[in-house]
Amino acid sequence: MIWSHYDDAWEEGLAAARRWAAEHGHLLAPLDATFQGTKVGIFLRNARAAARKAAEIEQRRAEGLPVYAKARTSGGG
Template sequence: MVWSHFDVAWEEGLAAARGWAAEAGHLLAPLDATRQGYRVGIWLKNARAAARKAAELEEWRAEGLLVESAAGALSAERREQLAEIDPS
């Protein structure tokens, strides 16, 4: 049983990213990069955008600004998962 399609999609993308990094030695996949049919380049682009959104929201909170929604921001746990593959 699938509890969350978002979690399943994340795990699929993370597995593709791990495979890409194992072969290439980094996570700087071009936008058109694929790994076993999975569009890892687009997945990484979206993950980076979500990580930037999370960093922006953290800055706003540090400045004392109200953050009404964290929609579109990558969780700290998921950012750590990517950093484990390639810290850069």
């Protein structure tokens, strides 16, 4: 049973990234790279962006600055 699709997708991407690294010797996969059907390049780009954002938020909190969440929108007009 899948309790969280986000967690399941994370684990799938992480496992694919580990297999990519084992085969290629690095995690510098190009954006269009896939490993056994998993889009490793996109997963790694998103993971790095999330890590940068988390570090930025932590830095702002450490400095006593406000942390604002950006509202996600679907675009449109």
